[in-house]
Amino acid sequence: MANKEKKDGRSRRELITLGSAFGLMGIAGLGSAGALFKYMMPVVSYGTPQKFLVPVEDLPDVGDEMIFDDMKVVVRRQTDKEVAAISLVCTHLGCTVNRVETGFLCPCHGSQYDSDGIVVGGPAPKTLPWLDIKIVPGGQIEIDTGTSLPENSFFEVA
Template sequence: MKTDELSNINRREFLVLGSAASCLGIAALASTGAIYRYLMPVVSYGIASKFRLEASALPEVGDGLVFPDQKVMLIRKSDHELGVISLVCTHLGCTVARVATGFQCPCHGSQYDSEGVVVGGPAPQTLAWHTVKVLPGNEVEIDTSSRVDENTYYKI
């Protein structure tokens, strides 16, 4: 449209042009948002596989300390022995609960003894065990990505 044509448009044409311009503006804003969202990475960092614990926070001898976020339990067998057992059921991955006789899975009822050996239910394997490393500065480090033989205790 030329300038002299714009000055001669009637009210209906003005509203149609205004509506079209508004729709184009909204579409441009929406596509800008979609492009921005596409270019920005959506990243979710899970829980780190290694975590540390002060030696003063270790459980009492004969007891265990559960770390719900990491789904492991630190077991103190004696004054100088630590072990880490996974709380992830080997059937379909539910988190097992600690019971008087060991561990029990709330999903399908698998039962494990206190060392993670299957004693009932559909679970096909013993609960996993992980490494514990003593660090300088009176700390221990637990690595939940590791896998060691069951009943592996580390000297502290």
């Protein structure tokens, strides 16, 4: 009877054990691959889009920038009449980037952006968003943090 259990040199118990082991390794591998895939996909939550006002007379001088930490926005003045707003929210996982000499740097995972917000290194999948600006009554501009425009989108202010 012992010979009937071993046809190819393995018993039925060994085959079931090996099959179970390979099945469990496959399930563990799929679980790990799923977790890795989820980790690699950005989960950016920008919160509720907000608009805020800036008096035109408070805008920076030509060639300078003004950072609004609470709104996570930098306002740049290109010429006497042109301004732009760039979001300071990293496009990787939503951390606030810091202004550095060469551009912007994310302290969370090391994404690097040039002065125009274009990705030059790190895990960030796209450039920092340029934001919409409107002139509103009362000598102010309105910056909309819920919009995303192409790079170098400057707006005319009088």
